Amino acid sequence: MAERFTAREAIALVTDDFTDHAPERAADAGPDGTREAADGPLGWAGYDASRARAAARTGEEESVVFGTARVDGRACVLLVFEFGFLGGSLGGAAGDRLVAAYRTARERRLPLVSLVATGGSRMQEGMVALTQLQRVAAETVLLRESGVAHVAVLRDPSTGGGWATVGAGADVVLALPDAQVAFAGSRVRPPGADPAAYTAEEQWRHGHVDALVPPAALRETVARWLRLLAPDARTPEAGAAPPPAALTEADAPRTGWEAVTRARDPRRPRAAAYLDAYFEERAALRGDRAGGVDPGTECGFGLHEGRVVAYAAQGGTPTRPAGFRTAARLVRLAGRLGIPVLTLIDTPGAANDAEAERAGAGPAIAEAFAAIAGARTPVTSLLIGEGGSGGALALAAPGNTWTTPDGYFSVIAPELAAAILKRAPEEAPETAGQLRLRPQDLVELGCVRGIVTR
Numbered sequence: 001m002a003e004r005f006t007a008r009e010a011i012a013l014v015t016d017d018f019t020d021h022a023p024e025r026a027a028d029a030g031p032d033g034t035r036e037a038a039d040g041p042l043g044w045a046g047y048d049a050s051r052a053r054a055a056a057r058t059g060e061e062e063s064v065v066f067g068t069a070r071v072d073g074r075a076c077v078l079l080v081f082e083f084g085f086l087g088g089s090l091g092g093a094a095g096d097r098l099v100a101a102y103r104t105a106r107e108r109r110l111p112l113v114s115l116v117a118t119g120g121s122r123m124q125e126g127m128v129a130l131t132q133l134q135r136v137a138a139e140t141v142l143l144r145e146s147g148v149a150h151v152a153v154l155r156d157p158s159t160g161g162g163w164a165t166v167g168a169g170a171d172v173v174l175a176l177p178d179a180q181v182a183f184a185g186s187r188v189r190p191p192g193a194d195p196a197a198y199t200a201e202e203q204w205r206h207g208h209v210d211a212l213v214p215p216a217a218l219r220e221t222v223a224r225w226l227r228l229l230a231p232d233a234r235t236p237e238a239g240a241a242p243p244p245a246a247l248t249e250a251d252a253p254r255t256g257w258e259a260v261t262r263a264r265d266p267r268r269p270r271a272a273a274y275l276d277a278y279f280e281e282r283a284a285l286r287g288d289r290a291g292g293v294d295p296g297t298e299c300g301f302g303l304h305e306g307r308v309v310a311y312a313a314q315g316g317t318p319t320r321p322a323g324f325r326t327a328a329r330l331v332r333l334a335g336r337l338g339i340p341v342l343t344l345i346d347t348p349g350a351a352n353d354a355e356a357e358r359a360g361a362g363p364a365i366a367e368a369f370a371a372i373a374g375a376r377t378p379v380t381s382l383l384i385g386e387g388g389s390g391g392a393l394a395l396a397a398p399g400n401t402w403t404t405p406d407g408y409f410s411v412i413a414p415e416l417a418a419a420i421l422k423r424a425p426e427e428a429p430e431t432a433g434q435l436r437l438r439p440q441d442l443v444e445l446g447c448v449r450g451i452v453t454r
Helices: 007-014 047-058 092-108 123-130 132-145 160-167 200-205 215-229 256-263 271-278 321-337 354-358 361-373 389-393 414-420 425-434 439-445
Strands: 017-020 064-071 074-081 112-118 150-159 172-175 281-285 297-304 307-314 341-347 379-388 401-403 408-410
Touching: 007 064, 007 074, 007 112, 007 150, 007 215, 064 092, 064 215, 074 092, 074 215, 092 112, 092 123, 092 132, 112 160, 123 132, 132 160, 150 160, 150 215, 172 200, 172 215, 215 281, 215 297, 256 379, 256 408, 256 414, 256 425, 271 297, 271 307, 271 341, 271 379, 281 321, 297 321, 307 321, 321 341, 321 361, 341 389, 361 389, 379 389, 389 408, 401 439, 408 439, 414 425
Parallel strands: 074 112, 112 150, 150 172, 307 341, 341 379, 379 401, 379 408
Antiparallel strands: 017 064, 064 074, 281 297, 297 307
């Protein structure tokens, strides 16, 4: 069971300092600013008394607290739920505070950090409470369009509309281990439902949460994301990110088959080595937000020579649909935030097993192609190993793709090309030569800009 922090305890856990902002209207005022009828918009008997008891117990006027804060010296707007106030539920006054927090972040161009702990919409306010989710959705759209980042931290519990809008709608989603994270709260789940499905760990496993962060590491982790995503960390005028240097010293391969065998050599440097060499600091995004994670594709943001660069890197395995969708998610987010993108290409091709087809391999590849083609910021690509067919090309920047001496790009694997042409398996090396897939061939054909060196 996760430890439950009050709003003030959560604030102290994450921030250096915090300044409360006054709500836009009094807690008992309606949307038009006039005083609500007794016991709220529905006249729910005893509602006013319940709110008064919650205020006395928690020391808060509502279930949502917001203000400005600093995290390891980085300024942000902080939005915090108090679960002790009627289960952190959302009503009209809480909705006003949510809207005010999003607007403050947008107007001041400060990242929004949300510390979520909620049971959902407030029953005593009926549909008035539920419609607060539409207000949050509208503010989410405006925040995204403004290029301001949103980092959410899921505390225990994060359920209902608060999870489905504030939490799941953030650009980066962190969660405390063992927290309840689900749309369905504990009292409304189907009988016999698997309890594991409603946990932060399960949401992380299926790509809905980027990282599980213990309380002791929360401030450091949030600070890292603020360093990477805050507007003052970006330098869009600097243009495209430079391609990484090669990690091996080698001449261009003499034959096509030599290029293939060199790229398939298990001793060749992989994406992790290139990312370690390129970035001084980085943080990873996880999953496609549609239930999938590809362990062979790593995406995130990092600092390269003091500049923030987003990255999507294939790790040498067949790329699964979730990998393409995660890369597309990364490119779109980088575009909204004005951050250039680096892609590292290394895959024998897209996964083509039955599970991949059921997961939408074709639509996922199409999504990646479209994200790169429509990128709002410059994309730089480096081929560091195998470049197998469309599964590799989907992550390649048109006009700004480079290769290492270890790379090859091919319309299809030489062995498969030989099979399609009804050639014997031993003719695959000759077929590799005919495909002109060596780094120097790719330069001559205009498919890559050049060969990077060490």
